[in-house]
């Protein structure tokens with residue numbers, strides 16, 4: 001492999017970062033829209049060969065600095081398969097202000113199988129349903145929901161109570177992690193600020209008493225949503241925690257997020273919904289088909305913890 005030189009990136013590197021790799025993920029890549037936003041909470045790392053930026057990744061120390069999470073990784077075409085991504089991950093670990101020695105990755109089952117042959121551990125799997133729809137078909141469907149009692153927006157302190165409550169841990173997070181926008185977080189206070197900077201959190205709590213967790217009263221569902229513009233149009237990313245078989249509740253969460261996102265969206269909309277692995281998704285599929293959506297993919301993603309320093 002040619003000699004790769006790595007460095008941190010900043011806002012001025014935007015054009016070069018975008019040019020590393022275009023048209024990724026069938027036009028759903030978030031880098032163009034999210035680069036500046038992510039720079040507030042993550043560190044960008046780029047690799048150079050002969051003054052050409054050949055690779056990029058975002059990395060951040062999470063879980064109170066115990067782990068590093070990486071995302072948005074890309075290597076320029078023509079430079080893949082030479083170990084650049086692996087070297088870049090090592091560089092991230094050594095150049096973040098953390099002593100973490102493990103890294104979290106969200107990958108496909110195929111990549112997971114490969115990584116698990118090395119020094120890696122499977123932390124959890126989550127189901128994903130992907131749909132596409134349009135703003136024109138969604139808007140009239142959402143108008144009827146505008147005045148209904150939809151799940152409430154929660155603040156940081158409420159969310160903090162949710163993730164630390166024993167009851168809600170059992171109910172929402174059986175894997176003992178919360179996976180938001182593809183990053184698996186430990187259920188701890190140190191992650192709250194970061195999760196809030198990237199997502200909107202809703203909870204179903206029609207009654208004030210449902211704010212009391214450890215008396216056995218807790219909301220029935222929690223959901224997180226992030227949306228971004230991309231080549232395809234607008235991507236709306238929703239993570240659901242709770243029993244998705246409850247059609248009204250699940251549908252209310254999805255509608256509430258869509259109501260907030262759709263005004264600023266482009267005509268083509270891609271929905272990416274994640275939910276607990278064991279759950280039957282018949283109800284979810286019914287809800288999504290009522291949104292005049294077309295299913296484009298059903299898959300499972302794997303969260304892997306690995307040491308890249310060996």
Ligand SMILES: CC(C)(COP(=O)(O)OP(=O)(O)OC[C@H]1O[C@@H](n2cnc3c(N)ncnc32)[C@H](O)[C@@H]1OP(=O)(O)O)[C@@H](O)C(=O)NCCC(=O)NCCS
Pocket residue numbers: 021024071072073074075076079080081082083084085086087105107111114
């Ligand atoms: C995925 C990608 C970053 C790999 O870059 P690369 O420089 O070719 O990777 P390397 O040569 O360093 O390969 C390192 C190892 O990582 C593995 N790997 C491949 N895809 C991976 C992924 N998404 N996550 C983690 N590891 C991956 C490879 O199988 C390889 O393992 P091996 O050495 O046992 O064969 C590159 O192919 C790319 O830009 N793809 C398009 C964007 C993408 O899919 N990004 C995924 C991360 S969000």
